[in-house]
Amino acid sequence: MSGKIKGSKEVMDLLGRIYQSEIAGVNRYLHYSFMIMGYNRIPIQNWFREQAQEAITHATLIGEKITSLGGHPPILSSHVKEGPNHSIKQLLEESLHFEEEAIQMYKDLANLAEKAGDIALEEMARSLVKEEVEHADEIRKMLIKPD
Numbered sequence: 001m002s003g004k005i006k007g008s009k010e011v012m013d014l015l016g017r018i019y020q021s022e023i024a025g026v027n028r029y030l031h032y033s034f035m036i037m038g039y040n041r042i043p044i045q046n047w048f049r050e051q052a053q054e055a056i057t058h059a060t061l062i063g064e065k066i067t068s069l070g071g072h073p074p075i076l077s078s079h080v081k082e083g084p085n086h087s088i089k090q091l092l093e094e095s096l097h098f099e100e101e102a103i104q105m106y107k108d109l110a111n112l113a114e115k116a117g118d119i120a121l122e123e124m125a126r127s128l129v130k131e132e133v134e135h136a137d138e139i140r141k142m143l144i145k146p147d
Helices: 009-035 040-069 088-116 119-142
Strands: none
Touching: 009 040, 009 088, 040 088, 040 119, 088 119
16 A cells, blocks of 8 residues: 555546636636725725635645645636626625635535545535635625615
């Protein structure tokens, strides 16, 4: 026995897609932070930059897991679509869409890990689901128009 840990192809493929998505999130959120203009620029810009930093943290965690399972993290991110409108509302709606996609990917990972009996991977995925749900909840609150 070589001592090398291996992940299933399905788990490794999903981890690769998650990694690419998180790397794309770094680019997306950093770009969004540059595009914020107006009276509320600073707090919203800072929030987007915090999201970019968190995406780096998630990508690092996922990349380490990929290599721990004997894989190789993809070098390219997933494609980042840019809409024609850079209003705060549009950027937040796009952010919500990507957070919901991340939630689903992490849920899928938790389910695959549970089936494989990999408790550590399952717990990591569940923890990331929780973080992404909290982000989506926060974005939904930000999208509510104040009275």
